[in-house]
Amino acid sequence: MNTTTHSIGRTVAHESARAQIAGAAPYIDDLPELRGTLYAAPILSTVAHGKINEIHTAAALALHGVVAIVLASDVPGDPILAAFAGDEPVFARDTVQHIGQVIGLVVATDVMLARRAARLVKLDITPLPAILTVPDALASESYVLPPVTVARGDSDAALARAPHTLKGTLEVGGQEHFYLEGQIAYALPQEQNQWLIYSSSQHPGEVQHWVAHALGLDNHAVRVECRRLGGGFGGKETQAGHLAVWAAVAAAKVKRPVKLRLDRDDDFLITGKRHPFSYQYTVGFDDTGRLCGLQLMMAAHCGFSADLSGPVADRAIFHADNAYYLQDVAITSYRLKLHTQSHTAFRGFGGPQGMIVTETILGDIARQLGLDPLAVRLRNLYSDEPLNPAEPGLRRDTTHYGMQVEGNILQPLLSTLEQSSQYQKRIEAISAWNEQHQTLKRGIALTPVKFGISFTATLFNQAGALVHVYLDGSVQMNHGGVEMGQGLNTKVAQIVADELGVPLHKVLATASDTSKIPNASATAASAGTDLNGRAAQFAARHVRDNLAAFVGGLDGVGAGAVTFQGGQVFTPKTTRTFDAVVQLAYANRIQLWSDGFYRTPKIHYDKTTLSGRPFYYFAYGAACTEVALDTLTGENKVIRVDILHDVGRSINPGLDVGQIEGGFVQGMGWLTTEELVWNDKGLLTTHAPSTYKIPTAGDIPAHFKVDLWDAPNTEDNVGGSKAVGEPPFMLAISVFEALRDAVARARDDGAVVQLNAPATPEKLLKALTQVR
Known part of the structure; x- marks a missing residue:
């Protein structure tokens, strides 16, 4: 390709980069406001679960400049949001389901006035029993959606004949999206009961549908526009629709434009996060670390409503294999209802939660057998190797949901990164370092990613x-x-x-x-x-x-x-x-x-059995990460990262490398510093930058090398490219595995490492001393 006359394949600057650097790229809060615009602020539940007796608004209404209070009775159309499960009200009506649930709005002439007035609204709520833990949800069968099981082969028999078995548990926390531009919507009434909605949304079409549904209008009466977002990461896929509906309902009541912008604390308390997951597993394996059978229970903490929890939990099932062939396997997925924020989409959409448990299992198998974890991973990769020499037509290349792994580059990609990162040489260096240093210990891990590309709901493709x-x-x-x-x-x-x-x-x-x-x-x-x-x-x-x-x-x-x-x-x-x-x-x-x-061609699957071909193709990648761990404090640092990632024939290499770097760092945050903590009342106590820690520039390793795998997509995708938004996020599982390696090397007892994510210093110290 002649790059002097072609654009595809060239690194060119982001179309808004100059304007963004100069502060000249407008976001919704920068748009000129129409005369008469009012501002809304949410009235939030202070109880995790309770019956609403009365809402006292007199003190708020007494403030000069407060124009109206908007409650569930003010919704002109359907009081239930137009989400697919139909289980979430526009505003809480008879009961509240979590601390931070929006009961209504205060509308005022000034945004700070609206926020002060919202805090003057007094709520009379009788507390009801709240489910706040996974054991309680499982015991009471508290589900937002029914459990799902996917199985292949006979896992019971496979485990019974396996030379070795291992049982374990894992807890993986959620993650706040922490978009730089918070949730915002600006609703403007137009002529003849038409509407213009400016929404910071990843899904303007759904916002249009939701607003029309809440206002009792046809979709054609609502126009939604969005020039750009200041970050979304999945947090603005469905939940931006809430803001748009609330602003539109308020505007319909006061018959004036209304802007609703959440401050950071309210954004934390109101909106959903990445789904936390709990796991229990029993795995069988042979002397080489090859998997013989697996029984896996996944419990997704969904919050109080379904939102996107069904497809998120489904994708966690799809990606529980990551890059590895699972012959005899049974996976049961519970979609638990807890009285917390309703969790939602986040970069990877359940894929990270599926992959991490299998990577954890393989790391523990390696330690149990005294083998190099990379050797165990390579042993279990998808390949064209026959399952049985007597039946060469049956190969280790089909997923547990029935999709053949085509265009598989896992083996050469991992081998290439193993060489370019000097993995084997560095293992020797790390062993020598650890022998000489009593307090600071190093660890290393090289982990792969195989991520399916397409919406699992076929109609969205x-x-x-x-x-x-x-x-x-x-x-x-x-x-x-x-x-x-x-x-x-x-x-x-x-x-x-x-x-x-x-x-x-x-x-x-x-x-x-x-x-x-x-x-x-x-x-x-x-x-x-x-x-x-x-x-x-x-x-x-x-x-x-x-x-x-x-x-x-x-x-x-x-x-x-x-x-x-x-x-x-x-x-x-x-x-x-x-x-x-x-x-x-x-x-x-x-x-x-x-x-x-x-x-999108070729895709199909049965959503009742979760079988078929839900993905057009797979994107592949691998990361080799080295960490240092202070065994006295649990403090840790990523000191080197080498990545080799498959984007097909890149349309814009500069943008793709940026996405890989950003995805990796965001994944690193999920697994190390970003800890969500709810207290025993159901209050999210980490709801501000002072208590919730995303990675900073100081967390970026001095050696952070990203290479692109140079081969076109084997499917007929645009420009021969592959998707790059989500797959790099899972490369950061190598950070978690490297930390577990450092713990194992520090303990030097051959035992598996019980470490939950995020791997905070506190949890690392616990893992260093825990006996299993």
């Missing part, structure tokens, strides 16, 4: 786009995806530019808008570029084909003989500028705009 070519040859494109810092608009612009053969600067991306692309799927599941990029490519191709047919007619050649490149249009007879061709085409009434539509 579709996208639309519009491409408009103007008379001066400039191009405007619009698609249903949302730009949230990941570079989606930049990549799609690169695709459109190459399809039309024009310089990248000629292509402009516009805001996500439900009046342009209807029924768009969420920007999630790492599928933003796969879906919207292909749809935009098809839209541009339609325009290009129109122009090619026109120019071919002018020169008496077939349309296939016309090429577009570098802002020029070539035929065997002549060369014209793209701009000139556009003007000629317009004068001859040739259509210069088009739509494009794409639906």
Whole structure:
């Protein structure tokens, strides 16, 4: 590919980077406000579970500037949110289900006044029994959705004949999204009962549906626009819809525009997190560490309503194998209802919670057998090795849910990283270091990732786009995806530019808008570029084909003989500028705009049995991480990271490396410092930066090397690329495993390491002294 005339494959700057650095990229709170705009603040439950007796609003209403109190009785349409489970009210009505549940809003002329007034509302609530722990939820069968079991083979028999067995438990905490731009919505009444909603949402189409449902309107009466997000990570997939509905209901009552922006503390208390998980397992294995059988119980802490817990827990089942073949396996998944915030999507969408337990198991098997954990991991990888020499047609290449692992590069990728990271040499160096140092101990781990790409709900794997070519040859494109810092608009612009053969600067991306692309799927599941990029490519191709047919007619050649490149249009007879061709085409009434539509091929699965092909392809990667651990304090530091990650044929290598680095660091935070703590009353006590610790620049290792695996996607994906948003997050499991390795080396007793995540200093100290 000639990179001087093509955009795909080049590192080009994010389309908003300069504006963002200069503070000139507007977010919703930066938009000019219409005259008469009011501000809302939430009234929050102070009880984890209770019956609402009375809401005393007199003190709040007495403040000058307070315009209204909005409660459940003020919802014009359905008082239940339009979520698929139908189990969450717009505002709490008769009961409250968690501390921080929104009971209503105060609407005032000033945002700080609204917040002060909300705290003056007195709530008379009779406490009811609250379920706050996993054992209590399991014992009382408190579920938001029924349990699910997926099995293959005979796990009981496999465990009975296994040379070795191991039982264990694991607790993995949740994670706060901590987007820099908090949850926000701005609702503006329009003429004839129409609405314009500015929403910081990963799913404008769902916001449109939810707002219309709550206002009792048809969807066409509600337009939702979003130019960019200041971070989402899944936290704005469904739960941005709450803000939009609340603001719209308030605006409908006061008949004026209403903005609702949560402050950071309220955002923590109201919104859901990554799902915490609890596990119990029994695993059988042979002398080489190869798995013989596995029985695994996963308990997802879902909070008080279903939200996206069903598909999150399903994906945890799908990714419980990570990169490894599971022959005889039984996985049971419980979706537990607790009286806490309703947990929601987060980068990886259950995949991290599925992978980490298996990586933990393999690490413990290695320690039990006195083997190198990498050797055990390599022993269990998916491969084309026959299950039985007598039956060569049956191979170790099919997942426990029935999907063949195609395009498998796990073995060469891990071997390449093992060599480039000098893994074996460093193990020797670490052993020598640990012998010489009594307090500081080092550990290392190399772990793989195999992550399925597609929405598990098949219907979401579709996208639309519009491409408009103007008379001066400039191009405007619009698609249903949302730009949230990941570079989606930049990549799609690169695709459109190459399809039309024009310089990248000629292509402009516009805001996500439900009046342009209807029924768009969420920007999630790492599928933003796969879906919207292909749809935009098809839209541009339609325009290009129109122009090619026109120019071919002018020169008496077939349309296939016309090429577009570098802002020029070539035929065997002549060369014209793209701009000139556009003007000629317009004068001859040739259509210069088009739509494009794409639906992901090949995918299918039975959601009742969780079997089939839920993913179009797999993205692969591996990380080698080295850590240092202070055995007296539990303080630890990541000192070296080497990553080799598969993005197919990269559309924009610079953006992809940035996503890999960011995903890894966010995953590192999940597994080390980001600890969510609820007290025995159900109050989230870590609800501010003072008590909740995300990674900082000081946590980045001095050696942080990212390489891209150089091979195109074997599936016909746009540009030969692969998704990059979520898969790198799981590379950070290598940090957790490296810390467990450091603990094991410090103890030097050959025992498995009981360490729950996040691996805080306190938990590491406990693991250093715990006897199993």
